[in-house]
Amino acid sequence: MDPILTGFGILADPISLAVILLGTIIGVLVGALPGLSSSMAVALLLPFTIYLEPVPAISMLAALYCAGTFGGSITAVLINAPGAPPAAATAFDGFPMAQRGEAGRALGMAAVSSVIGGIISLLVMVLAAPALAKIAHSFGPPEYFALAIFGLSMLASISGKSPVKNLIGGALGLLIATVGVDLTTGVERFTFDVPELYEGISFIPILIGLFAVSELLSQSDVIDQAKERINLTAIKLPSRDDFKQVWKTILRSSGIGTFIGILPAEGSTMAAMIGYNEARRWSKNGDKFGTGEIEGIAGPEAANNAATGGSMVPTLALGIPGSATAAVILGGLQIHGIRPGTYLFENQPHLLYSIFAAMLVANLVFLVFGLAGAKLFSRISLIPRTFLWPAVFALCVVGAYGVNQSLVDVTIMLIAGFIGFWLKRYGFGAAPIIMGVVLGSLVENSLAQSLIIFDQDVSRFLGRPVAILFFVLAALSIFYKPLFGAVHRMRSGPTISQRGE
Amino acid sequence: MIRHWRDLLPGCVLLVLAGVLYWVTTGFGTVPPSFAQGMQAADMPRLILGIIALLSLVMIYQGRGHDEEAKPVITWRMWATTLVLLASVFLFGVLGLTLTTMLTCLVIPLLWGERRKLHVVIYAIGVPVCIYLLFTHALQLRLPQGVLSPWLS
Incomplete structure (x- = not known):
């Protein structure tokens, strides 16, 4: 009981409560601003949390993550421009509803579905994370190596055009993590005689560069478009009839979102898309989806917010991020000297409950703030990019500089931004690179330790059933698409060849 | 001809990058195996570079016969x-x-x-x-x- 009370004690501390509320408001705001994502906001805020105690710092980031996922739905409904990718599916039915004068009802449903999805996933988080950590207690380096490989292999199936490009991104991240003096041998790697690189490339400048500076460069060529903005008269909470219609959808999507979130690397965007598709598949009015169907809002909104709690499960229990934003939060844990996994649950069990409390508060607060302030947030989303992005750049510089008080970090941020811009142009996302950077040391250290245990005999991995299980899952996540594609082609071969596909 | 190899340019850049960085790893120092604890300093980067090169080849192969996707104009x-x-x-x-x-x-x-x-x-x-x-x-x-x-x- 003690860890629970200690964890929830964060809500009794005015400063901690204030930073959680601040994180929630920033989250909704950032989520509502097209182009700014919750990953980017967490990355930008991370350097400033260094000045906070670890528990409120991580709680603030977690609250921002929750609120940012919801914030995107405001602009998705009101101006048909999802503030963040997870809200893209919400726009399919949210905007048509707004067009026919039901913006308040759509936003009310989005908020309530998000809160229910978020709270269900938090309950799963608080139950599943310690259990998973307990299982991981028996893991040795070979199992952790296999688990990290499984986590990276899941990059093949995250949203993006090309699984291979996601995997290349992950490998590039791993390569970045090798820069610096190798702690085992003392040998310099890719330091090019720059003393600031001896300790490796700082995580934060890379993060800010890849997420924020690359987006700034993309925004420089964006042509301003006049958006049709629906006037919001009043927010309407879902009626009893609405609830009757959507409760099954909300529960189903919450389950889907939590499960997708728990899978390493899979985030809210995929959860929302699957949530939407499943809502359509199971709905009696599936054919009306896309024309302003209330279930088309409840499905993706419950799923995308449920993915936030779900993604914290592997992040806290195993040190394997459940999503891109969770990867950034994992970086935050590392910066604050918190080691996820069994160690965390044995030595700082209250942290889990603090994060639970923070995310719970975030869910309840964004229900109030999000609804009461929807009108304001939708106006803020119309800030011209010409004024938004220079201020973001200033924050980027302060954030990159602030951690080590080093201008080299600012230079690294810019280089990461330029590289990120070109990679994005050719279909490589920032998230896989971040996942690679975060998992880099785990992959290398666990492999090296495994080789010592196995006396350099790699075949002895075969004697570790859990490691084999993770390797098989990794192989499946990489090859399931080509395998299923081949099977499908074999089954319907003549038809396909006739079509010339 | 090149237009029908969708990812030829990024693939080639990655292959050249992998080659150059592999060459850089040949300059990494080595320590006696007992100090290396399983892996020399260059082993991990080389393994990753090998994977990047392999995946780049797969990417180039997958892009054959596909036109380069239209990208926003850089002004x-x-x-x-x-x-x-x-x-x-x-x-x-x-x-x-x-x-x-x-x-x-x-x-x-x-x-x-x-x-x-x-x-x-x-x-x-x-x-x-x-x-x-x-x-x-x-x-x-x-x-x-x-x-x-x-x-x-």
Whole structure:
């Protein structure tokens, strides 16, 4: 009981409560601003949390993550421009509803579905994370190596055009993590005689560069478009009839979102898309989806917010991020000297409950703030990019500089931004690179330790059933698409060849 | 011909990068196996570079017969913004963060086509002042102030 009370004690501390509320408001705001994502906001805020105690710092980031996922739905409904990718599916039915004068009802449903999805996933988080950590207690380096490989292999199936490009991104991240003096041998790697690189490339400048500076460069060529903005008269909470219609959808999507979130690397965007598709598949009015169907809002909104709690499960229990934003939060844990996994649950069990409390508060607060302030947030989303992005750049510089008080970090941020811009142009996302950077040391250290245990005999991995299980899952996540594609082609071969596909 | 190899350019760049970095790893020092604890310093980077090269080949192969996807046109604004950002990094050391932020907040909006000049000027003064007050006074973060150091600390 003690860890629970200690964890929830964060809500009794005015400063901690204030930073959680601040994180929630920033989250909704950032989520509502097209182009700014919750990953980017967490990355930008991370350097400033260094000045906070670890528990409120991580709680603030977690609250921002929750609120940012919801914030995107405001602009998705009101101006048909999802503030963040997870809200893209919400726009399919949210905007048509707004067009026919039901913006308040759509936003009310989005908020309530998000809160229910978020709270269900938090309950799963608080139950599943310690259990998973307990299982991981028996893991040795070979199992952790296999688990990290499984986590990276899941990059093949995250949203993006090309699984291979996601995997290349992950490998590039791993390569970045090798820069610096190798702690085992003392040998310099890719330091090019720059003393600031001896300790490796700082995580934060890379993060800010890849997420924020690359987006700034993309925004420089964006042509301003006049958006049709629906006037919001009043927010309407879902009626009893609405609830009757959507409760099954909300529960189903919450389950889907939590499960997708728990899978390493899979985030809210995929959860929302699957949530939407499943809502359509199971709905009696599936054919009306896309024309302003209330279930088309409840499905993706419950799923995308449920993915936030779900993604914290592997992040806290195993040190394997459940999503891109969770990867950034994992970086935050590392910066604050918190080691996820069994160690965390044995030595700082209250942290889990603090994060639970923070995310719970975030869910309840964004229900109030999000609804009461929807009108304001939708106006803020119309800030011209010409004024938004220079201020973001200033924050980027302060954030990159602030951690080590080093201008080299600012230079690294810019280089990461330029590289990120070109990679994005050719279909490589920032998230896989971040996942690679975060998992880099785990992959290398666990492999090296495994080789010592196995006396350099790699075949002895075969004697570790859990490691084999993770390797098989990794192989499946990489090859399931080509395998299923081949099977499908074999089954319907003549038809396909006739079509010339 | 090249147009029908969708990812040929990024694939080739990655292959060259992998080759060059592999060559760089040949310059890494080695230690006796007993100190290396399972892996020499160059082993992991080489393994990763090998994987990048392999995946790049797969990517190039998958792109055969597919046209290059249409990408947004890069205009002079992107290049000019890049130059402004590069220049700002060099200026941080000399002018300090507040003055450099002021300049970037002045130049970028104008570069991106903002016509409300008075708004831009107010913005260019307001943002650095807010950042200075927030970070230097509220969060006690020491930011480099360059030529303004005697007055702003």
